Amino acid sequence: MPIGLLALILAITLCSDAHAQQGGSVQAGSGGHSMYRYKDVTGRTVYTNVQEQVPLEQRRSARVALEHVSLNTELGNELTRRLQAEHAALIQTPYCTQLRQAAGASFITRLWDDFAPLVVAALVLLLLLGISPIALRRFGAGPWSRTLSMAIPTVSAVALLVFSMDRTHRSMQAVKTRAEPCSEQSFAALSGRPDADAAHARLVSELKREIAHSGVGNVVEDLR
Numbered sequence: 001m002p003i004g005l006l007a008l009i010l011a012i013t014l015c016s017d018a019h020a021q022q023g024g025s026v027q028a029g030s031g032g033h034s035m036y037r038y039k040d041v042t043g044r045t046v047y048t049n050v051q052e053q054v055p056l057e058q059r060r061s062a063r064v065a066l067e068h069v070s071l072n073t074e075l076g077n078e079l080t081r082r083l084q085a086e087h088a089a090l091i092q093t094p095y096c097t098q099l100r101q102a103a104g105a106s107f108i109t110r111l112w113d114d115f116a117p118l119v120v121a122a123l124v125l126l127l128l129l130g131i132s133p134i135a136l137r138r139f140g141a142g143p144w145s146r147t148l149s150m151a152i153p154t155v156s157a158v159a160l161l162v163f164s165m166d167r168t169h170r171s172m173q174a175v176k177t178r179a180e181p182c183s184e185q186s187f188a189a190l191s192g193r194p195d196a197d198a199a200h201a202r203l204v205s206e207l208k209r210e211i212a213h214s215g216v217g218n219v220v221e222d223l224r
Contacts, residue, residue, distance in 0.1 A: 035082075036062040047082050052201040117166065121159030125152060181207045 038058040040046050047064075048054065054062045090096060105113070112119060128151060135144045180186055181203055190199040 035064045037064050038062050047078055049082075049086070050198070050201045050205050052204055053198070115163070117159045117162035121155050124155050128152070178210070181210070 036048050036051055036054045036059075038046055038048075038054045046053075051059065051062075102110075128148060132144065132148075135147075139147075186203060187200060190196055190203060193199050
């Protein structure tokens with residue numbers, strides 16, 4: 001029964017992780033990419049994907065309809081260069097680096113990283129079952145059955161407890177990471193950077209996007 005319980009929990013966890021990853025990739029792919037064009041103080045045309053960088057008086061007409069832009073025009077070439085540079089910078093971020101490392105990990109490595117307590121428990125239970133014929137001949141059926149009746153529930157309980165604690169810790173770390181942009185210190189922490197204005201704009205833009213995707217509510221329009 002405990003072995004079956006471990007297998008059931010492992011299967012449920014694998015299915016839930018796969019469903020979460022599928023949902024995340026669908027959500028990530030559903031969003032669009034907006035570009036904006038405006039004139040700076042020197043009269044130079046500037047392209048950006050951060051709306052907050054566009055002067056207020058130019059925002060109404062600044063958005064560029066990408067579906068109507070030909071790649072063979074000056075505007076199309078500029079957008080291509082801009083997006084290519086942005087993509088090159090994004091793929092060097094820790095986020096993409098960690099994803100590439102995770103995608104290149106072997107099955108055994110991923111299994112151990114995600115389910116180490118359950119793997120250890122399963123190996124211990126298999127070891128106990130494997131040595132049962134020898135133990136029965138050496139200790140007798142009565143003593144060995146009592147040993148198994150205590151060892152199997154204990155190993156299962158410890159494995160489930162450690163697994164639950166590990167999952168809870170990972171979940172808490174993920175929530176703390178997502179909550180960082182919502183702290184009052186997140187904006188001030190970027191003020192000392194050379195590109196503080198751009199960093200502030202990215203922070204606000206990303207926070208707006210997270211709020212919009214969360215479905216909890218969108219107060220962005222009320223703040224303008």
